[in-house]
Amino acid sequence: MSQPILLDRLVKTVPPMLPKAYRWIGEMEEIAGFVGGSEGDVYRGIAKVYERIEKSIAGNREDIATLTSFVEKAKESR
Numbered sequence: 001m002s003q004p005i006l007l008d009r010l011v012k013t014v015p016p017m018l019p020k021a022y023r024w025i026g027e028m029e030e031i032a033g034f035v036g037g038s039e040g041d042v043y044r045g046i047a048k049v050y051e052r053i054e055k056s057i058a059g060n061r062e063d064i065a066t067l068t069s070f071v072e073k074a075k076e077s078r
Contacts, residue, residue: 011078
């Protein structure tokens with residue numbers, strides 16, 4: 001709530017990202033490979049987040065529900 005510009009960006013970008021999460025796994029892994037070393041760990045971590053989202057879409061949708069709820073609450077706070 002203390003970062004309204006960031007919150008607005010998340011409200012606009014998270015919903016359309018969800019069904020495309022699978023695309024970002026490889027992208028983040030490629031960036032991690034380019035950066036290399038422990039510096040690439042952040043991108044490997046982001047790839048795992050996108051992988052988790054992809055699995056949630058195909059599975060119990062728990063993470064999708066959490067993200068969707070976050071976005072809805074953020075919309076209400078604006």
